[in-house]
Amino acid sequence: MKADPRNVLTGDHYLDGNHASAEGAIAAGCKFFAGYPITPSTEIAERFARRIPLVDGVFIQMEDELASMNAILGASWGGVKSMTCTSGPGFSLMMENFGLGIMLETPCVLVNVQRGGPSTGLPTLPGQADMMQARWGSHGDYEVIALAPDSPQESFELTIQAFNLSEKYRMPVLVMTDECVGHMTEKVVIPPAEEIELYERRYTDKKPGEAWPFEANGDDTAPMLPVGKGYKFHVTGLTHDYRGYPIIDAEAQEKKVKHLVDKIRNHVDEIIWIEEKDVEGAELVVMSYGISSRVVQPAVAKARKEGIKIGQIKMVTVWPFPEKRVRELAEKVKALVMVEMNYGQVYFEMDRCAAGKCKTYLCGHAGGTVHKPDDIYQTIKEAVK
Amino acid sequence: MSTKAAPLNVKEDEKEHPLENILRMDRIPHIWCPTCGLGTTVTALAAALEHLKLDLNKVAIVSGIGCTGRVAGYMKLDSFHTTHGRALPFAVGLHIARPDMKVIVFSGDGDIASIGGNHFIHSARRNFDITVICVNNFIYAMTGGQVAPTTPGKAITSTSPHGNYEHPFNLPYLAGACGATYVARWTALHIRRLTTAMSEAISKRGFSFVEIVAPCSTLYARLNKLGTGLDLMKFYHDNSVIKHGADLKDVDIDFQSKITVGKFVDIEKPTYIDSMNEHLKKKYGDKYKLYGGVNGND
Amino acid sequence: MKYWRTPLDIDKLKIPRGELHIIKERCKGCGFCVEYCPKGVLQLSTEFNSKGYHPPEVVKPEECVNCDLCEMLCPDFAIYCVRVEEDEKEVSK
Numbered sequence: 017m018k019a020d021p022r023n024v025l026t027g028d029h030y031l032d033g034n035h036a037s038a039e040g041a042i043a044a045g046c047k048f049f050a051g052y053p054i055t056p057s058t059e060i061a062e063r064f065a066r067r068i069p070l071v072d073g074v075f076i077q078m079e080d081e082l083a084s085m086n087a088i089l090g091a092s093w094g095g096v097k098s099m100t101c102t103s104g105p106g107f108s109l110m111m112e113n114f115g116l117g118i119m120l121e122t123p124c125v126l127v128n129v130q131r132g133g134p135s136t137g138l139p140t141l142p143g144q145a146d147m148m149q150a151r152w153g154s155h156g157d158y159e160v161i162a163l164a165p166d167s168p169q170e171s172f173e174l175t176i177q178a179f180n181l182s183e184k185y186r187m188p189v190l191v192m193t194d195e196c197v198g199h200m201t202e203k204v205v206i207p208p209a210e211e212i213e214l215y216e217r218r219y220t221d222k223k224p225g226e227a228w229p230f231e232a233n234g235d236d237t238a239p240m241l242p243v244g245k246g247y248k249f250h251v252t253g254l255t256h257d258y259r260g261y262p263i264i265d266a267e268a269q270e271k272k273v274k275h276l277v278d279k280i281r282n283h284v285d286e287i288i289w290i291e292e293k294d295v296e297g298a299e300l301v302v303m304s305y306g307i308s309s310r311v312v313q314p315a316v317a318k319a320r321k322e323g324i325k326i327g328q329i330k331m332v333t334v335w336p337f338p339e340k341r342v343r344e345l346a347e348k349v350k351a352l353v354m355v356e357m358n359y360g361q362v363y364f365e366m367d368r369c370a371a372g373k374c375k376t377y378l379c380g381h382a383g384g385t386v387h388k389p390d391d392i393y394q395t396i397k398e399a400v401k
Numbered sequence: 402m403s404t405k406a407a408p409l410n411v412k413e414d415e416k417e418h419p420l421e422n423i424l425r426m427d428r429i430p431h432i433w434c435p436t437c438g439l440g441t442t443v444t445a446l447a448a449a450l451e452h453l454k455l456d457l458n459k460v461a462i463v464s465g466i467g468c469t470g471r472v473a474g475y476m477k478l479d480s481f482h483t484t485h486g487r488a489l490p491f492a493v494g495l496h497i498a499r500p501d502m503k504v505i506v507f508s509g510d511g512d513i514a515s516i517g518g519n520h521f522i523h524s525a526r527r528n529f530d531i532t533v534i535c536v537n538n539f540i541y542a543m544t545g546g547q548v549a550p551t552t553p554g555k556a557i558t559s560t561s562p563h564g565n566y567e568h569p570f571n572l573p574y575l576a577g578a579c580g581a582t583y584v585a586r587w588t589a590l591h592i593r594r595l596t597t598a599m600s601e602a603i604s605k606r607g608f609s610f611v612e613i614v615a616p617c618s619t620l621y622a623r624l625n626k627l628g629t630g631l632d633l634m635k636f637y638h639d640n641s642v643i644k645h646g647a648d649l650k651d652v653d654i655d656f657q658s659k660i661t662v663g664k665f666v667d668i669e670k671p672t673y674i675d676s677m678n679e680h681l682k683k684k685y686g687d688k689y690k691l692y693g694g695v696n697g698n699d
Numbered sequence: 700m701k702y703w704r705t706p707l708d709i710d711k712l713k714i715p716r717g718e719l720h721i722i723k724e725r726c727k728g729c730g731f732c733v734e735y736c737p738k739g740v741l742q743l744s745t746e747f748n749s750k751g752y753h754p755p756e757v758v759k760p761e762e763c764v765n766c767d768l769c770e771m772l773c774p775d776f777a778i779y780c781v782r783v784e785e786d787e788k789e790v791s792k
């Protein structure tokens with residue numbers, strides 16, 4: 017279905033990534049925001065606070081990030097699209113209840129505007145060092161969807177995409193930006209509402225008394241049950257069966273966890289979104305995501321001028337990782353290079369999938385600044401030797 | 402090891418227990434110990450809901466982790482068993498998304514006042530139209546009897562094996578100080594007055610807090626050599642003092658001391674949604690559409 | 700019952716009567732109902748249910764006044780009382 021024109025600020029705007037992300041959420045129909053201020057994500061909350069009362073939604077600044085994560089889960093069960101935003105330290109606080117969102121299969125969106133870590137780190141400077149935490153941050157086994165915008169325009173579009181994916185797969189979806197994109201002001205073109213495609217939440221068509229909250233019906237994602245319509249369902253964070261009742265044994269655990277994992281693994285081809293450039297016939301492929309994929313471009317251009325056959329892959333979805341594609345490429349190229357603002361996180365996934373069939377290189381650093389194109393160029397030269 | 406319930410050998414009767422329509426009978430018998438007071442508190446809640454003649458489709462119950470947290474699983478309402486301490490913010494999100502629903506938080510003393518303490522004080526401060534029922538058994542029972550912020554001094558628990566040397570919370574005082582509009586405490590023995598208090602709390606417009614002092618036989622009573630839950634109930638019988646409107650500073654509970662019960666606070670204050678609506682309406686006039694609750698639209 | 704004077708509507712007063720139903724298999728022998736019955740109608744029996752608890756038994760059925768205290772206090776939803784209209788005794792003068 018299409019976006020509601022009352023929510024969409026159609027036109028050309030000059031916005032930073034955070035503001036664009038908030039606009040994307042509002043355009044997607046998000047009506048509830050619960051968050052806690054943390055640099056560099058606070059502008060998302062501030063824009064929401066300003067805009068949401070006039071689009072029939074509610075903004076609430078909760079007492080901490082733990083409350084924020086839970087409030088958006090509660091609101092989502094109430095039938096309202098909800099989101100929160102945070103950065104590294106808050107992301108860590110939200111982890112337990114992110115797991116609750118996964119376990120209860122609750123749609124919502126969490127935007128992490130990454131900054132330098134660990135601990136308080138660099139609040140006002142970019143980093144991309146929460147990527148593994150995005151994948152494994154909460155305890156237990158589960159799969160995750162994480163998107164990485166590289167510009168304010170993409171922040172707008174990918175936030176909408178995040179809502180769509182969260183409704184489709186009934187889970188919290190992450191948008192992993194960083195301080196650079198979040199605070200970078202660029203032109204953002206917001207299309208008319210009828211050009212914005214939204215995935216609406218699927219509710220059960222069974223009657224009260226016949227429907228259970230986690231009945232997958234052969235599909236991998238079960239339809240949700242609405243609150244307040246007589247279904248009187250029970251959901252719990254304990255391992256449960258299709259009825260939502262806690263069952264404390266290994267068999268129920270196997271069923272539930274397998275479902276949480278297969279929900280994504282069986283649909284990776286529909287979820288994964290990567291943009292490739294000049295990969296066919298390349299001897300070297302540079303992989304990157306978020307702001308790093310923009311910094312890679314001058315380095316790649318310089319290398320190409322020298323005759324190096326170099327391809328680029330920008331991961332729009334970082335999780336699920338494009339395992340199949342990387343395994344294919346590893347057979348054909350001499351080397352794969354990962355460019356990210358950390359000391360190796362998604363690099364290890366790339367390396368694992370290369371499985372020794374080609375060389376792998378990391379161009380990484382501790383964060384606080386985007387890469388210097390020259391450093392990337394040097395890594396490319398090293399890789400091609 | 403499966404935890405399926407054994408089939409019940411119910412007495413041949415055309416009538417059934419009056420509460421069977423509000424309980425999830427497919428999960429009865431419950432897991433609580435003999436002489437535990439929790440079953441009694443569930444009866445009180447069911448009686449309160451029946452007395453208020455509420456549409457049970459529009460009542461949601463949210464609980465946290467602990468013995469009391471299991472209450473949500475036994476009530477046939479839209480129920481949510483969330484993580485430890487986070488029942489309140491979950492309920493806040495649900496309440497704001499659905500101001501048409503009555504949201505009740507039913508959780509234990511550790512869940513609400515320890516790990517959930519921050520959420521408790523802020524939710525009371527903001528006066529959300531939610532009811533919080535806190536069953537206080539002075540201990541963390543589910544996990545084996547550890548000390549809680551409400552455990553009286555000198556009490557023995559598994560993490561205060563030499564006796565508790567901390568000062569406990571006075572929960573009504575805490576709730577009142579943070580701005581709750583209805584504060585009451587009863588024991589599980591005062592079953593009728595408890596039911597009335599729950600009815601008043603649920604129908605009260607604002608943040609209501611009801612503390613229920615309930616017996617924990619297997620942990621609190623046993624570790625402190627106080628007998629069984631029945632002995633604790635006898636203790637409540639002999640040592641409860643009803644003082645409506647008592648000064649909140651004076652209602653603290655020491656080890657085996659007098660327990661002051663009653664309705665302590667019952668005031669009027671605009672709820673969170675009321676305040677939000679009033680303020681934004683004043684500022685934006687017709688551009689602002691009143692949010693839920695007040696006009697019944699959402 | 701003794702009054703200091705006879706109430707004017709004594710001929711209209713009826714003491715309620717109740718009929719107890721005990722779901723023996725749910726009982727955990729806590730003793731709340733026995734302890735707090737105001738008329739001493741119940742006591743813990745010597746029989747066992749399948750879990751090994753002693754459910755209550757009714758020893759003075761004619762004394763039950765349908766106060767519902769046992770039903771409300773029972774933590775296991777194992778006892779309830781039903782109002783019996785026909786057998787209500789009149790209050791003696």
